[in-house]
Amino acid sequence: MTPAIQIRHLTKRFRTGFWLKASTALSDLNLEVARGATFGFLGPNGAGKTTTMKLLIGVLHPTSGEAFLFGRSVREIAIKRGIGYLPESPYFYDYLTGSEFLYFYGQLFGMGSRALKVKIEMLFELVKLKGAEQVQLRRYSKGMLQRIGLAQALINDPKLVILDEPMSGLDPMGRKDVRDIILRLKEEGKTVFFSTHVLSDAEMICDQVGIIVKGQLRNVGRLEEMLNPKLKSVEVSVRGLPEGRVHALDPLSKSITTKGEESLISLQDEEALPQLIQWTEREGGKIVSIVPRRETLEDIFIEEMRGEAT
Amino acid sequence: MKRSLLIVIVMIILFLGQAQLQKKLARFESPEQETLLYLPSGKYLKPLALGYDQMLADLLWMKTISYFGDHFMTDKEYPWLHHILNLIIDLDPLFDFPYFFGGIILSLEASQVDRANQILERGIEAYPEKWQFPFYIGFNYYYHQKDAEKAAPYIEKASSLPEAPAYLVPLVGGLYAKTNKNETALRFYREAHRNATDALVKEHIQKKINRILSGIDNYDTGNTDTTSD
Amino acid sequence: MNVVKAIAVNTFKEAIRNKILYSLIFFALVMMGVSLVLDQATVGQRNKIIKDMGLASINLFGVMIAIVVGIGLVSKEIEKRTIYTLLAKPVHRAQFLIGKYLGIVLTLGVETLLMTFFFFLLVWLYGGGIDLVLLKAIFLIFIEISVVAAVAILFSTFSTPFLSGMFTFSVYVIGHLTEDLNRIASSSENFALEKLTAFFYYLLPNLENFNIKGEVVYHLPLAPGKILLSASYGLLYIGFLLVSSAAFFQKRDFK
Ligand SMILES: Nc1ncnc2c1ncn2[C@@H]1O[C@H](COP(=O)(O)OP(=O)(O)O)[C@@H](O)[C@H]1O
Ligand SMILES: [Mg+2]
Secondary structure (H helix, E strand, O other), X not given: OOOOEEEEEEEEEEEEOOOOEEEEEEEEEEEEEOOOOEEEEEOOOOOOHHHHHHXXXXXXXXXXXXXEEOOEEOOOHHHHHHEEEEOOOXXXXXXXXXXXXXXXXXXXXXXXXXXXXXXXXHHHHHOOOOOOOOXXXXXXXXXXXXXXXXXXXXXXXXXEEEEEOOOOOXXXXXXXXXXXXXXXXXXXXXXXXEEEOOHHXXXXXXXXXXXXXXXXXXXXXXXXXXXXXXXXXXXXXXXXXXXXXXXXXXXXEEEEEEEOOEEEEEEOOHHHHHHHHHHHHHHOOXXXXXEEEEOOHHHHXXXXXXXXXX | OHHHHXXXXXXXXXXXXXXXXXXXXXXXXXXXXXXXXXXXXXXXXXXXOOOOHHHHHHHHHHHHHHHHHHHHHOOOOOXXXXXXXXXXXXXXXXXXXXXXXXXXXHHHOOOOHHHHHHHHHXXXXXXXXXXXXXXXXXXXXXXXXXXXXHHHHHHHHHHXXXXXXXXXXXXXXXXXXXXXXXXXXXXXHHHHHHHOOOHHHHHHXXXXXXXXXXXOOEOOOOEOOOOOO | OHHHHHHHHHHHHHHHXXXXXXXXXXXXXXXXXXXXXXXXXXXXXXXXXXXXXXXXXXXXXXXXXXXXXXXXXXXXXXXXXXXXXXXOOOOOHHHHHHHHHHHHHHXXXXXXXXXXXXXXXXXXXXXXXXXXXXXXHHHHHHHHHHHXXXXXXXXXXXXXXXXXXXHHHHXXXXXXXXXXXXXXXXXOOOHHHXXXXXXXXXXXXXXXXXXXXXXXXXXXXXOOOHHXXXXXXXXXXXXXXXXXXXXXXXXXXXX
């Protein structure tokens, strides 16, 4: 089976400024996203995420290289029947009401008006915009626009959904709603390709990630494989120790920070933990909390960025 | 509430202020200032009209009326009248009023008989079938320039055109006979009066007729106010 | 075809909801101003003047609206980035342009119709009766403004709204001058100038072809087939403009 997305040697240079100086936004990108995957496309601002997505949609033309969706070139209009796209900070026809807008976009797929009505009602429910159907988009808040944008991306029941920063500009409730929708799409077997610079969002829902920095893909793979399952450290919070006594632990720990009554002791691994607990009891202290720390996406990300700097 | 009242008051003050200044500024412009002076010749104006030739002609025509009115009430000098009329004709040759107006007013009021005739010649070019234009030319030659020889062929031509009144023929005879000029003049003017559809032109012709009737202008003795150009 | 229709209808909706038709109020005001002036200067033929002024106003307003709407409705789509999601749907860029254009022409048609109605009402009030010959001139005015709208779209496909407006207005002005320029240049001795004006004469639309305002006001006979020929010329030229626009548009990146 062909992958949902295949990107081969994709390069995009922009000519900007008065002298049309070329700047490279994307260089020699190779990427495959399997069908049914939820792929998080990660990278700092200006890394080339939006550019990649626009190339997939066909609003930008590549300088060189090629991209395929379900095995067909992105230059073919017909492939768009199976695709949904939500741009970054979307803006829509502000003179239309929410339902008129979805109706218009449904017409572009040749959908009949009865089927559309049902679909539109369902979508308003899904993105939690019930009651805003007859409101002009100019009166929608940023969060509402993001939701209606999600709805328009799903109007044609796409096999592949491309979402550019779908959670940006949303409050915590909104972020959760978007996460739920993505998880639901995943359950339905759809491929989701979404970008974000907020790592926790990706960590919670993706099964695959790609990290892009300055137009170059740095790391790509399954999330579990990428994250080191080993513990990075254990952080123990202790209080009630006599002043200065805590430094007896120096040989045992990675670092110690003291703040008033409380000390935070960071251990290399779990092995020293029983010893620490015993010692604390002996000294008349009290364990407040024990938090094991595993490697996060953030750590990988920072590492990639650090590699960039050197 | 108080604030909006204040804003309204300030607005009124500013408005009245600007109106007052405008009044002052209007006084700076001397009434004799000729805006018509800046009009280019029709050759250049016509392409620049961008297809709005007729509308431009209409606007100039209204300007002409007010120009004439202004000077008629003041100095009775009309140095630019023929220029603007020619412009209107350039822009809209089928607009017939400027021919009538120019042909009569330029000779009668502005004493510019040659220019009046030049405009009437253009009228003949645009409307070869209209008897009034050669008729007015002949009339201008005879009564303003005392030139029966030049006048006669035009009157003859007018009498030969469709819709020409029957008594133009004896008028031609009168021209050659050179007698009873007042009588002939009255006939001319009455004919012109009958044909004028424009109130202003009509009024001017009527005044002229009254002058002849009351003996102020006497063509038999040559004592008239528009004998030379 | 359904796609083109949906885009055209949406474009028309945009024009209506953004109150483009309110511009008609200015047309009405101008026409009323004209009739007031007429009342003051009654010398001359009122009937002729009101017809001249009415046709000229319909023409002038039509052109202005064509430029504003033609540029506004296309470049807004790019500037506000609504085009991103639209082109992510199964829509050819050419379909988008044609749909936009048809929506704009529909808007211009409604606008022209309303202006015509008001104009006929005024002529009738001034005792001019109902002079259906005037419709011939209005028909060609409509073709002219449709050409101007297509010019506006062409520039919008690769230029900024402001520059597009300037370019389109220039084409409108030169489009009325080319005939005269060509005539003047061909009688001059300058070979290069002659070729240059001839080039513009054939490249730019000759908008004088659509001007029969004088003829209809004076009820002059038109050359047989003149209207049909002019309209066909207009349609061909519009086709030429739209195809060129589509070619530019196809190449374009939307940033
Ligand atoms: N239209 C454009 N013209 C010039 N440079 C651009 C354009 N769009 C993006 N870029 C540049 O390309 C790079 C990638 O941008 P983008 O894809 O928007 O990043 P991201 O979405 O990852 O934040 C940036 O350096 C940006 O400045
Ligand atoms: Mg981005």
